[in-house]
Amino acid sequence: MRALLALLVVGSVAFALLVGRAEPTPDLSRGVDGIAAWLHRLTDECATVRRDEDFAEFAGPVRAKVYAPYIAEWGTCTKEPYERLGLLVLRPGLEQAWRTALAKGEVRGDPDLAFGDGFALTGSEGMEYLGLNRLECTPTACSLIPIKHH
């Protein structure tokens, strides 16, 4: 019985460590499918990717103007609480574009994305468990801040 309990504890801890290592490492060579597969692996959600939406219709013209030139590919999937969570494969330059738009008064505050390496998600809730970061920006500089769990 004691051995059984020990095995249960060891198994739980090992699995938790394995799953809890939410490194932002989707296979971006597979584009949006790579992000979805990574997210599905970590959360058991995001099983189906939708690609039939217009990004400007999703994000509105103001944010689409800033973001769209730096999005190589995008789609959405369902991951609670998000019925449509955006999965974005990024090109370099989004940070500079946001700062420029900030300086022109076209946007306010920080980009509303959770950033990984070469990709981003459009949500905020739950992102701290995925090893993602957010950008805090002024017109002259942005800082990458790990999203923390409180």
Add this chain to the structure above:
Amino acid sequence: MRKRLAALVLVAATTGAVLVHTGGTAVAHGSMVWPGSRTYLCYEDGRAGGGGGDLNPTNPACVAAVAQGGKQPLWDWFGNLISNAAGRHREIVPDGSLCGPTTKFAAYNLARADWPATQVQANSTVTFRYNAWAPHPGTWEQYVTKDGYDPTKPLKWSDLESVPFDKVTNPPLANGEYAWQARLPNKTGRHIIYSLWQRSDSPEAFYSCSDVVFGGGTGTPDTRPPSTPGTPVASAVTSSSVRLEWPASTDDQGVTSYRVYRGDQVVATSATNSVTVSGLSPNTDYSFTVVATDAAGNASTASPGVAVRTTDGGGAGGSCTVTYARPSTWSGGFTANVTVSNSGTEAIRAWQLVWDFPAGQQLTQAWSSTITVADGKATAKGVSYNADLAPGGTASFGFNATTTSAAPANPTSFSLNGSACAVR
């Protein structure tokens, strides 16, 4: 023995997984659901208009907000927040941005008097309900706008009474909602209840504007939908339009509008129990149903349907022309630009363009329309800003596709809302 061991490991792993996922939900997100915030009520309005699978609000303010800010703020209606507010609300949220302090939610600052509103009764004790995904400590402050508040002017901090009429810390959470009782202030007419939720375990804060109308309500949440409208009766049927009239619904707080559906698409709205639906195609069968809504956004069940066949009008209505071009083709893919024109004399609402989409092609990206591919057909629908085609009006959209064909052929026929189009 080996099976038992495997089962044990599976149990252990499952336990671990449950532990991990339980931790993953311990984050706060939320918005006022009674009285409903702008984002919540527009989301509900959009769901009603979107047939469940999409968001197509019909309230004019919600429509304007989607045109400005896109649909994502409605999908994320519970996420109107500033991550690092830390109680500095008046310092970091400028006048005019109280209802949507970030770019994502800025459209919900639109100074309009037609946002969805909740009827409430002054001086009554009510139960505030606030959506949440997990318990988190924090304090909610509820402010109300001062007497003389003008909803057509941008909301300023000085428009709010200087002290909150209600304040609560760590209210009870049940069934995904915080709920607490509060006494409403003594006001009349249209106002905003402005809710600030500052978490105490994080600098994150949430902002929520609930449009309310004091007077005429019961002071308790209106969750009762109107009665089901009666069966519509069709008259004045032409090649492109039909007049529908139906027995009115009743509601304890009053019916505010009716939506006429064709399938899951809203094709007309009316404040009365009749409307003329236009933009139809000749010699075509249609079925319409009607849904009634009240001021709180409650929607009735759909009425029984009425079947209508439009007359043969010699093509006076529903005529269309399509231009299809491929400005770019590469090995394994192409870009297509499509322009659809209404060459008829009646507006075409909620247009849908259908054409053959060969099996070797796969849609990868679309813009200025929503395109779905099924059973060898592509169906393009207009988006918020080009969903209707006025007489003489056009809508342009495009898409990228992969193809297994070395020389993909252009489609040769298109139909718009079931009616064949000329192709140029």
